[in-house]
Structure formats: C-alpha cells, structure tokens
Amino acid sequence: MPESPEVQALAEFLDQHLVAQRIVGVDLEEFRALKTRARPLDELIGATVSGVRRFGKHLEIATDGAGLVISFGRAGWALLDEQMDAPVLARVEFDSGSSLTVTDAGSFLSLGLSVVDDVRDVASIAKLGPDPLDPAYSRAQFDVALGSRRNRSAPCCRSRSRSPASGAPTPTRSCTSRSCRPSRTRWI
Template sequence: MPEVPEVEALALFLRERLTGHVVTGTELVEGRALKTRGRPLDELVSRAITAVTRYGKHIDLDLGGVHLSLGFGRAGWATWREAGAPEVADAAPPAPVIAQIAFDDGILGITDAGDWLSVQLHVVDAADEVPAVAKLGPDAADPAFSREMLVRALGGRRKQLKALLQEQETIAGIGNAYSDEILFAARLDPTAHAASLSDDAVTRLWRALRDTLDGAVRDRRGVPIAEQKAAKVAAMRVHGRTGEPCPGCEGVIEDIPGTKSGAQWCPACQGS
C-alpha cells in the first residue's frame, strides 16, 4: 500500500511534471473505479493542470475548477510515459491499468495490483466532495503535527495502537508498513491500547512518528515513481522482516499476533 511518503513523492513528481499541461484524452479501463458515474473522465479533456495537492494517501489534480481525485487504496499506483517513448517490458508482470490520462507530453496511468479493486477515481468540483478526503484527520507528515495533536488523536481510547495509527479519520497518511516502523522506533507494543500510554510513551510515539515519516518523505523524494515500492520495502526495519534478526536488540522479528503475517514487531523490544 502506498503511504504518505510515497504519495508525497508522487504528488511532487506530478506537480513538477504536469502543472500547465493539457489533458488530450482519457481512457477508463475498469469502470468500477470511477465513483462519480455522472461525471466521466472525458470532462477533463482540454483542461490544464493548475495544481496538484496531496490529502493523506489521496492526490487531487485541479484542472481549473474541475478536480480528479486519485485514491490508491491497498494496491494502487501510477505510471508515467513520455510522449513518443516506447513501452518498456518489465521483468515482473505489470499491474493492471485501471485508467489512463493522456497529456500533451505523456500519459499518466493508474494501476492496481491487488486481488480486488481498491483504486477510486472521482471527478468533482472540489477536493472535499470526495467522502474519504472530507473525513480525513490531521496529516501525519505535516511538520505542524504536534504532540498535542497526537494526544487528541489518541483520545484515551481503548483501541490498539496499530489499528489507531492506520485509522485515516484519526491520523491521515499512515498504513500498515509505517505503523509497524513507528511503533518499533517508539518501542511500543502494537496491541497496547492508546488509553494505557504514559506521558513518556506518548512522547516516544510522537517523536518516532515524526522521525520515521520525516526521514521517509525525505528519502523518497526524487526516487522515480516506478522504483518507489522497492525503495519503501528496502527501507523497512521490521515490516516484512519476519524471522530476521531485530536491528535494535538480540531478538527476532515476528508477526504480530492475529495479523496473518501482514504486520511485524520485535517482542523483545516492544513487549509490554
């Protein structure tokens, strides 16, 4: 799943590459992805990109008052091919193309590699008309995200930290992988409830969140969008590293109980 560091890098690429460029054509390959059925992608044709904005794990393309919202879900992503450039065969099978937006100088592709469709496209008049965007909590990667904002997000709730960090209505932008990395950096049990945290633990969590995301956003900047997933995987310290030595102690990385191998932790470092 692309999370805030990768989506921020994609937004930066699209902002630099597409601002001022005109849509010359569209193709919707998978009709289920377009959630605004009364507003086809063809509404974008002949309009120029005026702004590209990230909202959590969503990207909004502003075309002079008409907006295309890209929600990548669990396995969505984007491709870019310069006008006139030949298609290059990948070593691995390419992800299915969901939609294509042709510009005067290239083609933006939206793909989804999941077993079920998770990409969502909306053609709207304003970004906050997209339900998932309208209900987003404060952005985790915003430099202004403070310890006090984290305290409000935690809210003394009896909800597991792992699940709470991924709750987009509470904190926007964090998914499965970075929640593992943040909790490892904070040395906190992912199954502990937010209500159980001491003041010191809240401070550790906030610092780990800031350090982890700030570093990842910085490291992903400038990485070609086709290489973002590999860069993310390579940077993980515990996520996806089941059975490997813990980078922080003499323990071994294990799957978090109940996650069906989808999330990892170090019980020695993070155990209650």
C-alpha cells in the same frame, strides 16, 4: 500497498511535471474504477493542471475546472510516461505528449477515480484528520488527536480519522493498565 511517504513523493514528482499542462484526452479502460458515475472522466478534457496534492493515500490532480482524485487502495499506482506489467485502468493524456497511466496490480480492483469540484466530496478524504507528514503539524494537534487515549496510543494511531498516515499492518493490542500485549496482526 503504497504508503503515505511514497504517495507524497509521487505527488511532488507529478506536481513538477504536470502543472500548466492541459488535459487533451482520457481513456477509461476499467469502468469499475470510476466512482463518480454522474461525472465522467471526459469532463476533465480541456482543463489545465494547477497542482497535485496528497491526502493520506489519495492524490488530487487539481485543475482550473473539476479535479481528479486517485484513491490508490491496496495495489494501485500512477506512472507518468512509463509502462508497467499491471493492468491499466485509465490513461490521461496531456498537451505535452505525456500520459499518466493509472494501474492496479491487485487480485481485485481497489483503486478508485473520482471527478470532483472539492476533494472533500470523496468520503474517505473527508474523514481524514490532520496529516502528521505536514510540516505544519504541531504537538498541539498531536495532543488533540490522542485526546483522552493518552495511555492507549496504539489504537489511536491505527485510526485514520486521527492519523491519515496510518495504513501499515500493525499489531492489534489488548491494552490494560498493567500490560499491553500484541494479540494479532491486521491491515488497517
């Protein structure tokens, strides 16, 4: 499962290499990956990339038209001009000859592609809270995220609406005023 810092590094890399490139072709290999059925990937053809940003474990490839959101899920990834053993779900071709390959190495499809005008049209992005990896993230935002849960930070940190950088397997805890003991591990 890609973690937020890995997705941030990918966003920065793609931003350096894709900005100002025009999309000249798209190829959807696995139709189940496209989450916006009314808006096909073909709508991106002819658009010029204006930037790549990370939202939690999602990437937005912003263009001068509709944008492409890649939701990585458990085992999804994107590669620029590289091949991977994982099944290819989609490919985006650029006027420079580069191609962005979107893959999912999981045993079930967890990656999603969405063609949107506004990144907040993707429900899982719309409910994300402030990003703790953002340099502008402040102590005041942290205090607001904790709210009245100041003595129970473990459940709060597991909530994606309070902290979109969460997602690693973390122990679920049974917290009381006297103790906080791990009970089991689960994916969040």
